[in-house]
Amino acid sequence: xxxxxxxxxxxxxxxxxxxxxxxxxxxxxxxxxxxxxxxxxxxxxxxxxxxxxxxxxxxxxxxxxxxxxxxxxxxxxxxxxxxxxxxxxxxxxxxxxxxxxxxxxxxxxxxxxxxxxxxxxxxxxxxxxxxxxxxxxxxxxxxxxxxxxxxxxxxxxxxxxxxxxxxxxxxxxxxxxxxxxxxxxxxxxxxxxxxxxxxxxxxxxxxxxxxxxxxxxxxxxxxxxxxxxxxxxxxxxxxxxxxxxxxxxxxxxxxxxxxxxxxxxxxxxxxxxxxxxxxxxxxxxxxxxxxxxxxxxxxxxxxxxxxxxxxxxxxxxxxxxxxxxxxxxxxxxxxxxxxxxxxxxxxxxxxxxxxxxxxx
Ligand code: DP6
Numbered sequence: 001x002x003x004x005x006x007x008x009x010x011x012x013x014x015x016x017x018x019x020x021x022x023x024x025x026x027x028x029x030x031x032x033x034x035x036x037x038x039x040x041x042x043x044x045x046x047x048x049x050x051x052x053x054x055x056x057x058x059x060x061x062x063x064x065x066x067x068x069x070x071x072x073x074x075x076x077x078x079x080x081x082x083x084x085x086x087x088x089x090x091x092x093x094x095x096x097x098x099x100x101x102x103x104x105x106x107x108x109x110x111x112x113x114x115x116x117x118x119x120x121x122x123x124x125x126x127x128x129x130x131x132x133x134x135x136x137x138x139x140x141x142x143x144x145x146x147x148x149x150x151x152x153x154x155x156x157x158x159x160x161x162x163x164x165x166x167x168x169x170x171x172x173x174x175x176x177x178x179x180x181x182x183x184x185x186x187x188x189x190x191x192x193x194x195x196x197x198x199x200x201x202x203x204x205x206x207x208x209x210x211x212x213x214x215x216x217x218x219x220x221x222x223x224x225x226x227x228x229x230x231x232x233x234x235x236x237x238x239x240x241x242x243x244x245x246x247x248x249x250x251x252x253x254x255x256x257x258x259x260x261x262x263x264x265x266x267x268x269x270x271x272x273x274x275x276x277x278x279x280x281x282x283x284x285x286x287x288x289x290x291x292x293x294x295x296x297x298x299x300x301x302x303x304x305x306x307x308x309x310x311x312x313x314x315x316x317x318x319x320x321x322x323x324x325x326x327x328x329x330x331x332x333x334x335x336x337x338x339x340x341x342x343x344x345x346x347x348x349x350x351x352x353x354x355x356x357x358x359x360x
Contacts, residue, residue, distance in 0.1 A: 034229030051353030129163030200256025
């Protein structure tokens with residue numbers, strides 16, 4: 001499979017160029033938690049692509065004076081030279097250079113900024129890594145104009161995955177599936193695919209308000225987190241459950257069954273945290289305010305009949321998911337009742353988006 005992504009045709013290398021992409025973050029409904037080498041998921045996951053939480057990356061390239069096999073790049077983040085991100089990007093580049101052979105021919109400058117506050121706990125690796133992947137694909141397209149759109153996006157997702165697993169779901173489409181599943185046509189462990197089955201109108205333009213309960217450095221890096229699934233006593237049951245949940249969510253989308261959606265999505269979030277709490281070593285990534293918010297959401301749903309639900313990433317922040325028709329009511333509830341549980345009262349209103357787009 002990987003062989004397909006090694007370019008066979010590269011026309012003369014351009015001397016220099018620049019390209020800019022904006023790519024979104026995403027929020028998983030069925031979670032990816034557990035991987036094997038090289039960045040292959042232990043189970044299928046599906047996510048909503050976001051819209052307002054994104055990274056903008058400009059990649060400039062200039063042919064090196066002497067051609068050697070070394071990587072030569074620098075990173076500028078939010079206007080300042082950034083050494084801290086370099087090791088992660090270097091690992092990424094080393095993983096993909098086989099598929100992007102011209103990478104070592106250039107001196108590369110990566111200038112990035114996020115639409116969301118730095119260290120907000122919002123997964124920036126998904127938007128950040130997919131943005132670099134998109135830029136590299138634009139470079140390749142300049143050198144091989146025959147690349148089809150399908151090949152372009154598929155390889156972009158393939159490359160993004162090698163930077164960060166969830167990044168492969170931040171390339172194209174509103175709902176993206178990553179990981180082979182017998183009931184999702186075209187699905188693959190190697191890249192994300194757009195979920196093309198029927199989705200009832202209630203799930204269109206779904207809203208996501210992100211409550212920044214705890215900002216700051218992640219307590220557990222995702223790499224360490226995924227590793228905890230190796231030898232985890234409940235790993236196999238968890239992977240099987242995720243496969244089953246993909247099957248279920250497919251019919252939930254088709255039928256427009258929001259109650260079943262709520263049950264599945266909240267259970268996925270709590271299961272992810274249960275995996276962390278039952279691993280060795282164990283972690284509790286929720287904060288007291290995470291639980292306060294969850295209880296408030298449940299009480300609000302009971303009182304009002306709302307279809308508001310929550311999901312969590314590997315951290316304390318809470319993503320509130322709700323249909324567009326409840327936008328006004330839920331946002332009012334957030335402002336009046338939930339903002340107090342957020343650090344500095346901060347939250348971000350977001351909604352489902354379409355994926356990456358090119359700015360130049
Ligand atoms: C909890 O994609 O950040 O957000 O592949 O090691 O970069 P790496 O992990 P990452 O893991 C994300 C895990 C999650 C669930 C999800 O997005 O599916």
